Amino acid sequence: MQSSATTVDEYLAELAPERRATVAAVRDLVREALPQGFDERMNWGMIAWEVPLERYPDTYNGQPLLVAALASQKRHCSLYLHGVYMNPGLVRRLEDGFAEAGLKLDMGKSCVRFKTPEDLPLEVVRDVVGAMRPDEFIALYEASRKR
DSSP: OOOOOHHHHHHHSOOOOHHHHHHHHHHHHHHHHSSSOOOEEEEETEEEEEEEETTTOOOOOOOOOOEEEEEESSSEEEEOHHHHHHHHHHHHHHHHHHHHHTTTOOSSSSSSESSSGGGGGGHHHHHHTTOHHHEEEEHHHHHHTOO
């Protein structure tokens, strides 16, 4: 479900109360954990955390580099962890964290699907989100474009 909201506050306001609480809780966690240098805004119909074009304009599609995003879908919420997906060590840390917490990891390439914050090992999510610095993310992006 894509949103046409232009601000995060508009996006949150259009969600049902239970879903708003879930998205807001995970948003707060990401905002606290994400290192400085990423901007939060609405993009792609969801809450997006990106490397601003002012810092890195040379992207393949003219859009800021997306390190993470959060969306309310029809049947679940999605936390897109592009920065984690691009780093095998962080993927392993995320997988291990879910296993240690006794939680089921429902993940596509970069998308972690969940219904409530309790479906996530929040400390592990905070850890992997906080581990990706803008310069490291740019370097991973550049390396992926050279293939």
